[in-house]
Amino acid sequence: MNYQAIRVIYKFEMLRFWNTLMQSIASPVISTSLYFVVFGSAIGSRIQEIDGVSYGVFIVPGLVMLSLLTQSIANASFGIFFPKFTGTIYEVMSAPISFFEIVIGYVGAAASKSFILGSIILITANLFVDLNIAHPVWMMAFLILTCISFSLFGFIIGLWATNFEKLQLIPMLVVTPLVFLGGSFYSVSMLPPAWQTVTLFNPVLYLISGFRWSFFEVADVSVGVSLAMIIFFLLACLAIVWWMFKTGYRLRN
Amino acid sequence: MQPIIKISDLSKTYESGHQALSNVNLDINDGEILALLGPNGAGKTTLISIICGIVASSTGSVTVAGHDTVKDYRFTRSLIGLVPQELTLGAFDSVWNTVNFSRGLFGKEPNPAYLEQLLKDLSLFDKKDSELRELSGGMKRRVLIAKALSHEPRILFLDEPTAGVDVELRKDMWQLVRGLHKSGVTIILTTHYIEEAEEIADRVGVISAGKLLLVDNKDNLMRELGKKQLALELKQPVDQLPESLAPYNLEISADGAQLIYTYNTTGERTGITALLQAVNAAGLSLKDLNTSQSSLEEIFVKLLKAKA
Structure with a gap:
C-alpha cells in the first residue's frame, strides 16, 4: 500500500474544503434553514402528523439525505473531473498507486466532506425542531454508508464526464428528481397506490426510509431491505470504478 | 550492462484508429542523456506516456530496471519523474503544497529539507507560498520540474522542456540537467531542435510517424545531419x-x-x-x-x- 499517496490525496482534497470553509458551511446551513421555514413552518403547520411524527420533524432525515446525496456527488465528481480537465491527472496516472488507493484518497475526502455537512445540517435542524434519535448507531451507519456510496457514484460521473455539461447532467436530471420523489418530504403511503408501486423502483426511497427509521422507527420499507439496497449500490459503484481503472476507461486512452 | 529502460516491439493505436507508435525497439542506458528528436506528432509523447504508465500500449512491452512497467508498476513508476510538455498545473495550490503532494504521491516520506533545497536550486524558494495561477509561464515550468524531481527519481523524462522557454531558463535547465546527469540520473528529453540535442545529449534517437528511425551516438549523427x-x-x-x-x-x-x-x-x-x-x-x-x-x-x- 502506498499510504503516503493516500495521505496526500486526502489531505489536499480536504484542504480545498477548509480553504472555502465559509462557503462549505454557509450554503447548507442557509438552504436547510430555508427548507424549515418553508416546509416546516409555513406549509408544515397546515399538515397533520405523519405516523405520529410532526411534519417539521418528519422531514429532517429527508432533508439531510437531499444535501448528502447532492453534495457527495458534487464533491467527488468535481474532485476527479477537475484534474482531468486541467490535465494534472497525468501525475496521478504516472504515480506508483493502485486504483484502490486513488479511490480511497478521492472518495474518502469527498465522503468526509459530506459527512461533515450532514452533521452540520443535523445540528441546524436541531435548532428548529426537537430531534430525538431512536437508533443513533444505525443513524450513523446509514449516514456514513450513504456518504461513501454516493461519493463513489460521483467519482464515476467525474471519470465519465468529458465536459462540464455532462458533469451536471446526472445530478440535475436524475439524482434531484429521485431524491424529491423518494419520500424526502412525505411518506410513500400518502401517494395513490399506483404511484406507491412506481416509487418502489426508486433506490433513494430505501435510503431515506432506512435513515428515517433510525430516527423515528417509522419506515416505508423494512430496514433490512434498506440496508441491503444501500450496500448493493455501494458494491455496484465499486465494481464500476474497478472496471473503469482496469480498462483505463477515459483515462489511459 | 543491463539497460535501465528496455522497450520491445512497442506499438500503440489509439481508439480513433491513429497509430502513434509502430514496433519501437529501444534500449536506454543507465546514466545517459538521450534526446528523442522528431517533428510534432511523431509519437514522442506517446512513447514517454507509455513508459510512465499514463497511456496503455497496444502491443509490446517496456521494462524499467528489469521490471515490467505493467506488472511491476509500483516499482517502475517510483523510479521515474516526468516533466510534461503542457503547463498542466492546478490553480489555487501553493508551490510548496504542490511539490509536497507530488512527493507523497510517489510514496516518499515528507522531507522538507530536500524540497527546500530543490526549490532553491530552481530559484523557486521565494515563491513557495504563491498560488500556482499567479506564476509566469517560465515559473510554472520550473514548478513542473520541481514536482518531477520531488521524489528523487533515477530517471527523468523532459517532454519538450524548452518549448516557450526564455534563454535564461533554458540555460538554467541545461545546467540542472548536467547536474542531475553527474549524480547518475538517466535523462530522456524530447525536442524538435537539432541544436538542443547537440548541446546536451550523449545519444540521439530520431523518431517520425511512430517509427524509431535510428538511435546513434550524437557525434555520428551530427556528422550525418551536418x-x-x-x-x-x-x-x-x-x-x-x-x-x-x-x-x-x-x-x-x-x-x-x-x-x-x-x-x-x-x-x-x-x-x-x-x-x-x-x-x-x-x-x-x-x-x-x-x-x-x-x-x-x-x-x-x-x-x-x-x-x-
Whole structure:
C-alpha cells in the first residue's frame, strides 16, 4: 500500500474544503434553514402528523439525505473531473498507486466532506425542531454508508464526464428528481397506490426510509431491505470504478 | 550492462484508429542523456506516456530496471519523474503544497529539507507560498520540474522542456540537467531542435510517424545531419561531367544546367575552393550558385525512405 499517496490525496482534497470553509458551511446551513421555514413552518403547520411524527420533524432525515446525496456527488465528481480537465491527472496516472488507493484518497475526502455537512445540517435542524434519535448507531451507519456510496457514484460521473455539461447532467436530471420523489418530504403511503408501486423502483426511497427509521422507527420499507439496497449500490459503484481503472476507461486512452 | 529502460516491439493505436507508435525497439542506458528528436506528432509523447504508465500500449512491452512497467508498476513508476510538455498545473495550490503532494504521491516520506533545497536550486524558494495561477509561464515550468524531481527519481523524462522557454531558463535547465546527469540520473528529453540535442545529449534517437528511425551516438549523427549541398548553376548545360571533376562525386540535374556537390560542414575541409578551381579549369562558366542545408524534415523523410 502506498499510504503516503493516500495521505496526500486526502489531505489536499480536504484542504480545498477548509480553504472555502465559509462557503462549505454557509450554503447548507442557509438552504436547510430555508427548507424549515418553508416546509416546516409555513406549509408544515397546515399538515397533520405523519405516523405520529410532526411534519417539521418528519422531514429532517429527508432533508439531510437531499444535501448528502447532492453534495457527495458534487464533491467527488468535481474532485476527479477537475484534474482531468486541467490535465494534472497525468501525475496521478504516472504515480506508483493502485486504483484502490486513488479511490480511497478521492472518495474518502469527498465522503468526509459530506459527512461533515450532514452533521452540520443535523445540528441546524436541531435548532428548529426537537430531534430525538431512536437508533443513533444505525443513524450513523446509514449516514456514513450513504456518504461513501454516493461519493463513489460521483467519482464515476467525474471519470465519465468529458465536459462540464455532462458533469451536471446526472445530478440535475436524475439524482434531484429521485431524491424529491423518494419520500424526502412525505411518506410513500400518502401517494395513490399506483404511484406507491412506481416509487418502489426508486433506490433513494430505501435510503431515506432506512435513515428515517433510525430516527423515528417509522419506515416505508423494512430496514433490512434498506440496508441491503444501500450496500448493493455501494458494491455496484465499486465494481464500476474497478472496471473503469482496469480498462483505463477515459483515462489511459 | 543491463539497460535501465528496455522497450520491445512497442506499438500503440489509439481508439480513433491513429497509430502513434509502430514496433519501437529501444534500449536506454543507465546514466545517459538521450534526446528523442522528431517533428510534432511523431509519437514522442506517446512513447514517454507509455513508459510512465499514463497511456496503455497496444502491443509490446517496456521494462524499467528489469521490471515490467505493467506488472511491476509500483516499482517502475517510483523510479521515474516526468516533466510534461503542457503547463498542466492546478490553480489555487501553493508551490510548496504542490511539490509536497507530488512527493507523497510517489510514496516518499515528507522531507522538507530536500524540497527546500530543490526549490532553491530552481530559484523557486521565494515563491513557495504563491498560488500556482499567479506564476509566469517560465515559473510554472520550473514548478513542473520541481514536482518531477520531488521524489528523487533515477530517471527523468523532459517532454519538450524548452518549448516557450526564455534563454535564461533554458540555460538554467541545461545546467540542472548536467547536474542531475553527474549524480547518475538517466535523462530522456524530447525536442524538435537539432541544436538542443547537440548541446546536451550523449545519444540521439530520431523518431517520425511512430517509427524509431535510428538511435546513434550524437557525434555520428551530427556528422550525418551536418551535410550541406552546393548547387552550381551553369551558363551552358552539359551532358556529362568533364573527367577532371570526377573526384567530387557531383550530381547533374536532369536538364544538365545544375551540378550538385554534397559536403560536410563539420569536416576539416569542405573542398569547395578546390571544386570551384576545378570547375574553372574545366572551362565551365557559372551563372549562379547557392548552398542549402537539409532541414530536419527533409532528413526525416530521407531516413524514412531509406528504412522503408
